[in-house]
Amino acid sequence: MNNLLIYAIFIGIGATIVMDLFALLLLKIFGIPSLNYALVGRWIGGFSQGKFTCPNIIQAHSVRGEHAIGWAAHYSIGIAFALVLLLIEGLQWVDQPTLLPALIVGVLTTVAPFFIMQPAFGFGFAASKTPKPTIARLRSLQAHTVYGVGLYLAGLLLSMLIKY
Structure with missing residues (x-):
């Protein structure tokens, strides 16, 4: 279990x-x-006041420390999704990382912005209330696909470090 958490981080x-x-x-x-990860921090910052959605997060009042909160959340979420990959594939994946599982997890992480964050930010499901929803969707998919590639690359690096 200890290696699982270290590897996920x-x-x-x-x-x-x-x-x-x-x-x-x-x-x-x-x-x-x-x-802008400050918006994530603004959203999370509202939780303590019982606010989990916002009509428009961009127009919402700033929250003290929203940049730090947002960036910490961004990296914590990245770690959590890496943990999901390792729970699905097992620690043996680190011995010989493969691209496909990492890409699948990366693409599936797009569910979070589409169905949790964007609606909570007032942007609608899958950015449906934004001026250019298709572009917003494609950018989310692109970013999370790149995250999937990053899972694979980080897995490869970890595999090399463990072997040497």
């Missing part, structure tokens, strides 16, 4: 870094912004 942080580096690349090369 390593792989989850690694995969989330890959996702963030890809987002930075999209911003620098194409000017495409990613999710």
Whole structure:
């Protein structure tokens, strides 16, 4: 169990870094912004007051520490999804990581923004209330697919580190 958590933390942080580096690349090369994680922090910050949804998170009042809360949540969620991968595939996956399970988990993580976060932010299910829902959906799918690739790459790195 101890290795499971350590491996999930390593792989989850690694995969989330890959996702963030890809987002930075999209911003620098194409000017495409990613999710502002302060909005995630604003949403989570409202939980203590019993607010779990917002008509429009962008227009909601800021919450103290929302940037730190949002980024901590982003990486914690990345770790949690890596744990799911390891629970499904087992620790033997770390010995010989394969791309397909990592990609499947990455793509399936798109369920979280589509059916939890976007509706809670006031954006509707699968971004249906945004100005360009198809683009928002494709960007979410793209980011989470890249996260899946990151799971695989972080798994490969961990596998190499364990063997040496």
